Amino acid sequence: MLFKSLLDWLDMKWFLLFLCVFLLIWDYVKTKTTPNFPPGPRAFPFVGNVFYLDPLSPHKYLTKMAEVHGDVYSVRLGQQVFVMVTGFKMAREALMGQADNFVSRSPSAISDRVYAGKGLFLSNGLLWKKQRRFALATLRGLGVGKGSLERAIQEESKIIQDEVSHEKGEPFNPKQMFHNGVANIICAMVFGHRFEYTDQRFQRILHVVSETMYLQSTIWAMLYEIFPSLMKILPGKHNGIFHGFEEVSGYIREELEKHKKDRDPAAPRDYIDTFLDEMETTTEPPEAGFSEANLVLCIVDLLIAGTETTYTTLLWAVLFMIKFPDVQKRVQEEIDAVVGKSRLPSMADRSSLPYTDAVIHESQRMGNILPLGVPYMTVRDTTLGGYFIPKGSNVLFNLNSVLLDENEWKTPNSFDPENFLDADGKFVRKAAFLAFSAGKRVCLGEPLARMELFLFFTSLLQKFTFSVPEGEDPSLEPAGGGIVAPQPYKICAHTR
Numbered sequence: 001m002l003f004k005s006l007l008d009w010l011d012m013k014w015f016l017l018f019l020c021v022f023l024l025i026w027d028y029v030k031t032k033t034t035p036n037f038p039p040g041p042r043a044f045p046f047v048g049n050v051f052y053l054d055p056l057s058p059h060k061y062l063t064k065m066a067e068v069h070g071d072v073y074s075v076r077l078g079q080q081v082f083v084m085v086t087g088f089k090m091a092r093e094a095l096m097g098q099a100d101n102f103v104s105r106s107p108s109a110i111s112d113r114v115y116a117g118k119g120l121f122l123s124n125g126l127l128w129k130k131q132r133r134f135a136l137a138t139l140r141g142l143g144v145g146k147g148s149l150e151r152a153i154q155e156e157s158k159i160i161q162d163e164v165s166h167e168k169g170e171p172f173n174p175k176q177m178f179h180n181g182v183a184n185i186i187c188a189m190v191f192g193h194r195f196e197y198t199d200q201r202f203q204r205i206l207h208v209v210s211e212t213m214y215l216q217s218t219i220w221a222m223l224y225e226i227f228p229s230l231m232k233i234l235p236g237k238h239n240g241i242f243h244g245f246e247e248v249s250g251y252i253r254e255e256l257e258k259h260k261k262d263r264d265p266a267a268p269r270d271y272i273d274t275f276l277d278e279m280e281t282t283t284e285p286p287e288a289g290f291s292e293a294n295l296v297l298c299i300v301d302l303l304i305a306g307t308e309t310t311y312t313t314l315l316w317a318v319l320f321m322i323k324f325p326d327v328q329k330r331v332q333e334e335i336d337a338v339v340g341k342s343r344l345p346s347m348a349d350r351s352s353l354p355y356t357d358a359v360i361h362e363s364q365r366m367g368n369i370l371p372l373g374v375p376y377m378t379v380r381d382t383t384l385g386g387y388f389i390p391k392g393s394n395v396l397f398n399l400n401s402v403l404l405d406e407n408e409w410k411t412p413n414s415f416d417p418e419n420f421l422d423a424d425g426k427f428v429r430k431a432a433f434l435a436f437s438a439g440k441r442v443c444l445g446e447p448l449a450r451m452e453l454f455l456f457f458t459s460l461l462q463k464f465t466f467s468v469p470e471g472e473d474p475s476l477e478p479a480g481g482g483i484v485a486p487q488p489y490k491i492c493a494h495t496r
């Protein structure tokens with residue numbers, strides 16, 4: 001009996017030993033790289049360097065590693081090896097010099113489950129190309145860069161001004177107002193209508209979108225990316241990501257059904273109508289994605305990308321204004337001189353407001369809401385910085401390192417609008433301003449975001465002086481998240 005147990009135990013021991021050796025060999029083969037592949041820090045089996053990353057600021061470790069391994073190096077995160085591109089010189093070479101090589105998104109277990117290759121943000125190939133072209137044309141058709149949309153943003157600015165006035169100079173957190181206002185612009189474009197800020201359904205969707213984005217930056221999402229099959233069956237916060245996407249998609253499907261009932265194909269009102277028209281008339285193959293399932297996921301992307309990014313940037317901009325009251329004063333003086341107080345600022349004023357324009361850009365540079373951009377995958381063999389990067393490699397652009405590149409900015413690490421001004425005080429476009437990234441996958445909403453930031457920001461500073469509530473000292477340290485927001489803060493707004 002004892003002898004048999006010993007044999008069983010030895011069998012089990014050998015089995016476990018064999019399993020460990022097998023898993024180590026499998027792990028080695030799976031992450032083995034080609035000769036002259038960018039070098040990088042030593043990695044643990046299975047998890048790589050993932051536990052060195054601070055989930056709230058992963059770019060910090062990745063920037064530090066570039067000091068040791070150079071502007072092009074590799075790092076293993078879970079089962080995936082990423083080529084890290086650091087600093088403006090290498091980012092420009094890859095995104096602009098070799099734009100055709102850096103065009104696809106890298107695979108991800110979460111996006112595979114949610115998107116299955118559809119949508120705008122994480123899709124690739126023909127579907128991405130056709131959908132991106134359609135989205136750009138449709139957003140233009142719906143007013144981006146034109147007076148009609150400008151008026152809609154001005155009207156929303158007025159509503160935000162009224163909301164701020166209701167606070168009567170008492171301390172308040174502006175987050176929800178900015179969130180509501182920005183979300184209403186993209187909602188008007190995709191659904192054809194805005195929402196009252198008190199609308200419970202609207203608030204619920206905004207909350208779910210934010211929460212879903214946040215969960216994707218947590219350790220739960222990292223674990224799902226490393227062990228998808230296991231995590232799929234385990235309880236945990238990662239499940240909230242999938243529930244969140246499902247809830248938002250469910251709402252969009254309801255809007256879609258309403259549109260199908262009351263649309264007039266001769267007069268499309270919004271993104272949904274325009275897409276439904278395209279579905280009926282398109283000569284594209286099914287792989288181009290003109291289907292209802294894909295429409296829902298494209299709208300999910302537009303809602304996420306079009307809301308979280310822009311309102312977070314506005315939060316940074318107002319935070320910088322209360323931390324740097326002299327800068328705020330100069331912006332107000334410029335707005336007073338050019339626009340006055342009797343009308344709202346318009347896009348035509350922008351070229352006459354160089355200091356204000358510089359402040360908005362500087363807020364984006366220092367706010368730096370997407371420090372690692374969105375992961376890429378090379379579509380053919382390429383070389384960068386003297387290293388060989390084979391087709392199918394994952395690539396991350398450290399946009400944080402570009403926006404703080406010491407070779408490109410007068411004062412890389414401190415908030416200073418002079419970074420965007422010449423000696424005569426004229427606004428200067430800086431090539432290293434890659435807040436919207438660059439190349440073939442450059443932010444699709446950049447023109448819309450620029451309009452919104454300019455009109456919302458200027459209308460706020462035209463009407464109010466913002467200050468830090470007594471006894472408070474808001475931090476400039478980021479709170480982290482998928483889209484990096486400032487830590488919650490309060491302001492006092494005094495009508496000017």
Ligand code: HEM
Pocket residue numbers: 120121122132301302305306307309310313369370373374435436437438440441442443444445446448449
């Ligand atoms: C301050 C505001 C914004 C910032 C800083 C920003 C930044 C970015 C960045 C860095 C990317 C990744 C580009 C790359 O892969 O290299 C991106 C992609 C994207 N953005 Fe924005 N964005 C903003 C606003 C918007 C808005 C308002 C929309 C809505 C229309 C939008 C829609 C998108 C979409 C759909 C993509 C994916 C493009 C593709 O993969 O082809 N963004 N954005």
